[in-house]
Each structure stands twice: as C-alpha cells, then as structure tokens.
Amino acid sequence: MAEKAHWMEPKETQWRLLGLVDSARHELIELCGAMVAASSVNPPGDTRAVASVVADYLRDWGAVPELVTSNPIMPSVVADAHGRGAGRHLVLNGHLDTMEPGDESLWTVPRYELTARDGRLYGLGMGNMKGAVAGMALAFRLLAAEPASWTGRLTFTAVSDECVFGDHGAAYLLATRPEQVLGDALICGEGPGMQRLAIAEKGVAWYEVVATAEGGHASRALAGATAPARLAQALLGIDGLNATSATSPPGLEGLAGDDTEALRLSVNAGTLEAGTFISQIATTATARIDVRVPPGITLAQLERDMNDRLVPCSGVTWRRLKGWEANWSGMGSPFVATFAQAAELVRGTPPVVTVRLPASDASRWRVRGVPAVCYGPQPTLSAGVDDYAEEQDVVDCAKVYALAALRYLTTTELTPR
Secondary structure (H helix, E strand, C coil): CHHHHHHHHCCHHHHHHHHHHHHHHHHHHHHHHHHCCCCCEEECCCHHHHHHHHHHHHHHHCCCCCEEEECCCEEEEEEECCCCCCCEEEEEECCCCCCCCHHHHHHHCCCCCCCEECCCEEEECHHHHHHHHHHHHHHHHHCCHHHHHCCEEEEEEEEEECCCCCCCCHHHHHHCHHHHHCCCHHHHCCCCCCCCCEEEEEEEEEEEEEEECEEEHHHHHCCCCCCCHHHHHHHHHHHCCCCCCCCCCCCCCCCCCCCCCCCCCEEEEEEEEECCCCCECCCCCCCEEEEECCCCHHHHHHHHHHHHHHHCCCCCEEEEEECCEECCCCCCCHHHHHHHHHHHHHCCCCCEEEEEEECHHHHHHHHCCCCCEEECCCCCCCCCCCEEEEHHHHHHHHHCCCCCHHHCCCCEEEEEE
C-alpha cells in the first residue's frame, strides 16, 4: 500500500536546505574535480588518494572522518553525524574505485581532469560514481551542520573495492563494524542510469564450465569430439537462456511496462581457455560465465535450467564460483516511498522505477533486511570512454540525498494514503 510521511520540520526548512545545495554548486564541482584527479582504477583498486580528498573535504567542514581498511591501498571513508535526539539511522553509501577507462585513444577529454562541456562534467569516474559520492558528501556536511533540524544518526560511507565485487570495502565494514554502518535504511549513489530509481537489483552468479576430451594430433580430430567443440555446444545451450524473462514477484510492483531489461536474465561467457598448441587436440576447454538473475528467478531455478541444457553435452561439467540472489525493497516500504517523494519534488516528475542491472553494494544491506535504494547522476549503465555526468544531475542528486535524509530523519509516523 502506498504511504506518505508526516514531517515535523516545516516546508521552509526543506526549501532552505535545497537552496544551500544550490549555493554550494561551485564547491560541489570543485570536489568532483579533485576526486577525478585522484585516480582509483580497479584493478588495482588503490583508493588512497581519492579517499584523502573526500576525508579532507569533510574534515574542513568540521566532520571527523575515519579511514578504515583491511588492505593498505584500499581505504574507505566513514563519518557519522547525530541529530538533536534519538531516532532512525540512515546510511549514505557510494564507492571510490572506478572501472578501467577502456580504449584510451578514443577519449576526447583528459581522463583525470574534470572537463565541463555542454552542461556535462567529464572525467573517469564522474558517472560511476564520483559525482554521486561528491553529492552525498555535500548532503552529509549540510545536515551535519544543522543537527537541530533532524533526529537520529546519519552515516556517510565512501568505500573501496566495489567495482570487482571485492571484500575490502562495504563487505569489510559490514563484517567488522555493523553497529556503525548497518543502519535502518540505505541510500546508494549507484545510479541505474537515466536518473531512474532502482529499488531492486539482479542477482549475480559466476560459473565455470569445463569440457574434456581425448588428446592427440590435430589430424585425428573428429566433429564434435574435441574439448573446444564440446564446450561450444555447451555454451550455445546455455546462451539460449538469454531469452528468459521473469514475472515480477510480489512486492516489486511499479516497474515500467516497457522496461524489458529489468526482468530479463542475461548469460555471458567472459573468458575462454583451451589447448596448448595449434596442432594438438586440446584435452580441456574452460569457460567462465557471468549470469545476471532478475527478481522472480532464483539461483535454484537457474541451475536446474542450466543442468537440463548441459546434461546432453558429452564430457562437460560445471560448478558455481560465486553467486547471490536478486533482492529488492518494494514501493510499499515507507523509506522507499519517502525517497521517491523527495526525488519527485526535486526533479518535478516521479522517478521511473527500475531494477539495477549491474550489481551494487546496496544488495549487501538488503540481504541483511535493510531497505535500500540506488539513485545517482550516472547517465548510462556503467562507464566507458568519455565518462561523464550531467552537471545539473549531480546538483539535483545532492538535493535529493539531502532532502530524502532530512525527511526520513524527521518522520514521526507513516499512515496509509
């Protein structure tokens, strides 16, 4: 059931907060520039320079940030602020590491220098996701400066090691200090693209498929009897799963009817290995498979389908390397409704609700029972050549984070609409 919140703070306080974000526009863009200049490509995932930029920014505004690390080159930034009394605990989460730049010869702007052009802010990591981290840092410092305006606790986390599903960022924080970073709700700045609101994300499963065969000289090869041929047959079989779509499960209403990707299962053979020499028959061939599993399909269902397709393939075995289920926080969640209303107020139209296709750290909170949303200035699904974010989207995201936090941390009750 859709719900609305009752806020103790007057509308004037909320509009003043949004005005403070507008007044800090230059400050926000400067912070984006300093973050882009601090390379943090993963791998290797060295976030020391960019973590220092973020920590220094918060420290300059009176916060007491902490650098937390399980790997010396992969610090995460954590900071807390407290309101006027007891209340809810909201966590703001983003990541500091970036994807690789792709073909560097195709870039038309410097990768590690913020370039403003045609309303866009270019630089590696601006879309994924230094623009969002900067917006969250600004929202955090504005709310921390006015603790009398809200209750409870606000925690800022800018983590390392997210781009490769690593264990040294959010996973480490949740394992070692859950009382500080778990919270009652989470806003993740990992945008699903096109300024949409992701209330769910697909599960991720990685598999290894191995085909074996007798070896020998290439002149003795028979059709379909070599390890690479057997692997090819297996891959074609499971590639057919790319046509599978799920039915939206209960609690995940509100997805756009034309959002065909939200509930589609995807299968990709990321790496292939076979043989030692061109004129010898390979005795083994191996593929490692990435599957993105939409809400409505479980890993058990997926693996039954995979097994049905792989059993007829001679000499083929498979195993799961890692995996987790799809998860979601439905629009019936009071926190999700509060966030969506804040985004609508800032942007002027209700946000389009979707399922995030790539994984994010938000799933780590959802599986622990914490409602979480993903929303950020990322204009596309991930990042790539000439990575960018729209300048106004970065500013608007800072507004949405600040307003949603203020509303959530001053809500007295929630009643049916």
